[in-house]
Structures are given as structure tokens and as C-alpha cells.
Amino acid sequence: MKYLHTMVRVTNVEESLRFYCQGLGLEEVRRTDNEKGRFTLIFLSAPGDKGGEVELTYNWDPDPQPYAGGRNFGHLAYRVDDIYALCQHLSDMGVVINRPPRDGHMAFVRSPDGISIELIQDGHLPPQEPWASMPNTGSW
């Protein structure tokens, strides 16, 4: 058995690609438009990591039920090279750093649709300003 992907439903393709690609650095590997089902699937993966993909599902017609994550879904986790630089980049793009990387090891942000994303850097780094003093803005 091989892990393939995690599917998340998105309400806005452009905003989602701005977050997942321009923000996190994922790349679009393929896309399918389904005229009959009236939806688009966009598969993203981290550069050089053909293992786990994220499948963004965009339904062309608004869903009668707003997408509200159940407590049974936790997060998508990525190992990153420089957690401080990535969080600064995301913050500069207007992404809220819900849980700043105080210990230089782990941070949490959310996608435009509220999907929790865990960022992990191997090895603990000393706290670096300003993240070390940044309030924890998330409800974790």
C-alpha cells in the first residue's frame, strides 16, 4: 500500500493556490475539470517530493453546507528547511501565524478555508525575535 493524497475542499481556487503554492511553496502537478460533476481537482506536491499530494477539490456550485472542519480532522504537516523564513514569508503575505515557531521547531497556520497546516523543522533552534515574543493567536 502507498499513501497517495489528502483531499480538501476549497471555496476559492485562486486564494487556495496563492496560499498553498506562493505561500507554502507547493507545486501544481495536474488538474482535472469534470464538466458532468461540475468540479475541479488540483493536485499539489512539494518540489521533489512525489510522495504525499494534496488534492484540492473545487465544486463549481456553492455547497449548501459551509465547509466547517470536523474535530476529527487535524492538520496537514510539512517538514520545512527554514521555519522562521517561511513564517515570515507567509506573514508578509497576510497569512496569520496562528502558532508562531517559538522553539524554532513547530508552527501552525491555516489555509483560506481553515485547514490547519503544521510546519516542522528538524532540530530545535533557539527562539528568534520577533517570533519569540509573538502572541499565540490560534486556538490550539
Ligand SMILES: C[C@@H](O)C(=O)SC[C@H](NC(=O)CC[C@H](N)C(=O)O)C(=O)NCC(=O)O
Ligand atoms: C481523483 C480521486 O483522487 C478523487 O478523490 S475523486 C473522488 C470524488 N470527488 C468528487 O466527486 C469531487 C466533487 C464532490 N462534489 C466532492 O465535493 O467530493 C468523490 O467521490 N468525492 C466524495 C468524497 O467524499 O471524497
Ligand code: NI
Ligand atoms: Ni482523492
